[in-house]
Amino acid sequence: MRIGIIGTGVVGQTLGSKLVSLGHQVTLGSRGKDNEKGLAWAGQAGPDGHTGTFAEAAAFGEVVLNATGGTVSLAALRAAGAEHLAGKLLIDVSNPLVFGPDGVTLDPGNTDSVGERIQREFPEARVVKALNTLNCALMVDPGKLAGEHNLFIAGNDPDAKADTVALLGEFGWPAGWIVDLGDITGARATEMMMPFWLRMMGHFGDAGFNYAFRRAE
Amino acid sequence: MRIGIIGTGVVGQTLGSKLVSLGHQVTLGSRGKDNEKGLAWAGQAGPDGHTGTFAEAAAFGEVVLNATGGTVSLAALRAAGAEHLAGKLLIDVSNPLVFGPDGVTLDPGNTDSVGERIQREFPEARVVKALNTLNCALMVDPGKLAGEHNLFIAGNDPDAKADTVALLGEFGWPAGWIVDLGDITGARATEMMMPFWLRMMGHFGDAGFNYAFRRAE
Numbered sequence: 542m543r544i545g546i547i548g549t550g551v552v553g554q555t556l557g558s559k560l561v562s563l564g565h566q567v568t569l570g571s572r573g574k575d576n577e578k579g580l581a582w583a584g585q586a587g588p589d590g591h592t593g594t595f596a597e598a599a600a601f602g603e604v605v606l607n608a609t610g611g612t613v614s615l616a617a618l619r620a621a622g623a624e625h626l627a628g629k630l631l632i633d634v635s636n637p638l639v640f641g642p643d644g645v646t647l648d649p650g651n652t653d654s655v656g657e658r659i660q661r662e663f664p665e666a667r668v669v670k671a672l673n674t675l676n677c678a679l680m681v682d683p684g685k686l687a688g689e690h691n692l693f694i695a696g697n698d699p700d701a702k703a704d705t706v707a708l709l710g711e712f713g714w715p716a717g718w719i720v721d722l723g724d725i726t727g728a729r730a731t732e733m734m735m736p737f738w739l740r741m742m743g744h745f746g747d748a749g750f751n752y753a754f755r756r757a758e
Numbered sequence: 759m760r761i762g763i764i765g766t767g768v769v770g771q772t773l774g775s776k777l778v779s780l781g782h783q784v785t786l787g788s789r790g791k792d793n794e795k796g797l798a799w800a801g802q803a804g805p806d807g808h809t810g811t812f813a814e815a816a817a818f819g820e821v822v823l824n825a826t827g828g829t830v831s832l833a834a835l836r837a838a839g840a841e842h843l844a845g846k847l848l849i850d851v852s853n854p855l856v857f858g859p860d861g862v863t864l865d866p867g868n869t870d871s872v873g874e875r876i877q878r879e880f881p882e883a884r885v886v887k888a889l890n891t892l893n894c895a896l897m898v899d900p901g902k903l904a905g906e907h908n909l910f911i912a913g914n915d916p917d918a919k920a921d922t923v924a925l926l927g928e929f930g931w932p933a934g935w936i937v938d939l940g941d942i943t944g945a946r947a948t949e950m951m952m953p954f955w956l957r958m959m960g961h962f963g964d965a966g967f968n969y970a971f972r973r974a975e
Contacts, residue, residue, distance in 0.1 A: 643869075644943055651867035651950075652860075690972035693954075722957040726861055730954040733868075737910075737947040740939040745973065753970040755907035756962065 545570060545602025545625075547595055547617050549579040552634060552677045553608035557582060559681035561589045563711050570598025570621065599625035604632065604708070605666075611637030611655040611732070612648055615662060627665035630701045632708075633728070634672045634680075636735045645736050656695065656728025667701035669694055670728035671709070674738065676748035683713045683751075690751040692719045695727025762787060762819025762842075764812055764834050766796040769851060769894045770825035774799060776898035778806045780928050787815025787838065816842035821849065821925070822883075828854030828872040828949070829865055832879060844882035847918045849925075850945070851889045851897075853952045862953050873945025877914065884918035886911055887945035888926070891955065893965035900930045900968075907968040909936045912944025 542565050546553045549571045557567045568591040571579045579592035591601070599605050599621035609617045614635045618626065633656050639648045649658065656670035671694045672680045679685055692714055696702050706716050722730060742748050759782050763770045766788045774784045785808040788796045796809035808818070816822050816838035826834045831852045835843065850873050856865045866875065873887035888911045889897045896902055909931055913919050923933050939947060959965050 644946070646869050652863050685974055686972040687975040688972050693957075720958070720961050722954075722961065727957055729861075730957045733950040734954050737939075737951050740910075740944055740947045741937070741971070744937050744939065745971075749974045750971050753972050754958070754962075754967050755903040755905050755970050757902055757966045758904040 542566070543601055543603045544568075545598035545600070545605045545621075546608050547598055547605065547614075547621055548608035548610075549576050549582065549592070550608065550610075552680075553606070554578070554582045555677040555681055556606055556608060556634070557590060558586060559712060561586050565589065566601075567591065568593050568598040568601040570595040572617075572620065595621040596625060602629065604630045604704070607631060607633045607635055607659065609635055611635035612639060614655050615658055618659060618663065623663050623665065626663050629666060630704050631659065631663070631666040631668045632672070632705055633659055633668055633670050636673050636732055638735060645739055647732060647735065650733060651729075654726075654729035654732045656725050656732070660697065660725045667696070667698040668725055669696035669698070669701050669705045670725065670731060671695075671705055674731050674734055675751045679749070679751055681712050683718070685749065686751055688753065689715075689718055690753045693722050693727070693731050694719060695722045695725055695731065697724050759783070760818055760820045761785075762815035762817070762822045762838075763825050764815055764822065764831075764838055765825035765827075766793050766799065766809070767825065767827075769897075770823070771795070771799045772894040772898055773823055773825060773851070774807060775803060776929060778803050782806065783818075784808065785810050785815040785818040787812040789834075789837065812838040813842060819846065821847045821921070824848060824850045824852055824876065826852055828852035829856060831872050832875055835876060835880065840880050840882070843880050846883060847921050848876065848880070848883040848885045849889070849922055850876055850885055850887050853890050853949055855952060862956055864949060864952065867950060868946075871943075871946035871949045873912065873942050873949070877942045884913070884915040885942055886913035886915070886918050886922045887942065887948060888912075888922050891948050891951055892968045896966070896968055898929050900935070902966065903968055905970065906935055907970045910939050910944070910948050911936060912939045912942055912948065914941050
């Protein structure tokens with residue numbers, strides 16, 4: 542499959558490398574064609590790894606992943622172009638973190654989310670919020686952790702969510718570990734977990750953890 | 759120990775009954791002395807269960823628990839009286855949930871929290887945020903769930919947090935299951951998990967679950 546990734550940071554590169562290793566064609570998109578991180582990634586990704594502008598990456602992909610920071614995602618997707626997103630599965634991995642003197646806040650947060658904003662601004666894209674609740678090394682290798690742990694998806698289009706579960710299955714996620722939180726407003730719920738996640742990273746001392754749940758037996 | 763509980767709802771009653779069963783003296787406080795829920799609870803709680811006003815409950819307690827809804831907690835604690843909270847451990851169990859036509863939001867949320875507001879308004883109280891991340895039936899009976907699962911505390915006073923861990927130990931929580939998220943700004947992190955928790959309750963179909971974590975082995 543051809544996959545366009547918006548964003549050349551560590552999340553975009555990690556997802557891109559995994560997808561190439563799985564046999565997909567990937568274009569990592571950045572603001573300008575001469576983005577150093579994008580070029581460096583493509584240089585080591587082999588013949589199936591490409592780099593280009595946001596628009597080129599989105600046009601290339603049958604599926605598009607948003608791996609930009611949540612506070613700049615809308616600007617990046619506008620640059621990618623609504624015409625290159627229409628009808629496509631758009632997996633939104635972003636979190637709108639703002640690190641300020643009083644700690645981390647979300648922009649937007651509480652009454653809105655990046656996932657919802659993207660779906661509102663690009664109504665023809667089939668937006669699924671996913672993967673924004675754990676470190677990117679774990680996104681593409683859930684077996685690094687012992688036992689069942691969970692991912693959360695949210696989106697308005699059931700087929701888009703099913704396609705997302707299938708792609709996550711290629712990463713190693715059993716379908717039964719993926720919790721469907723409902724429509725795209727569920728993005729708000731998972732984005733709002735980030736302040737807690739950051740505290741837990743402080744507690745554990747590293748990002749090598751994920752959520753699980755205990756139930757009555 | 760004498761414990762004052764601010765709030766006569768199901769959370770306050772559940773905590774009160776457990777504390778009485780553990781041998782503590784409990785006064786459940788409500789806005790007016792003739793609160794039906796408070797009187798009904800005291801009527802079945804035995805000689806160690808009392809009811810009174812917010813101020814009477816706070817004055818009674820060597821430790822005070824805030825079990826009101828987060829959007830009304832400050833008003834309730836003002837009625838309880840700063841002079842009855844000064845120097846005491848004040849365990850804040852609240853979440854500021856607002857159920858609106860577009861779903862649940864927090865008031866305050868994202869840039870502030872009930873826990874922080876309480877500590878700011880009552881600087882002489884030793885506020886610890888705790889127990890606001892799970893159903894009250896599990897707060898007082900963690901053994902209902904199989905395996906290790908976690909609680910989170912936040913507060914500025916290390917001794918107050920140690921006293922909280924000791925009290926939670928009486929409820930059945932091993933100290934090792936309780937994660938210290940740092941100062942009272944950690945309250946923001948756990949209060950912001952509530953929209954997610956509500957989605958997970960929808961997923962599971964009931965409130966009989968709690969958070970756990972997976973780590974690399």
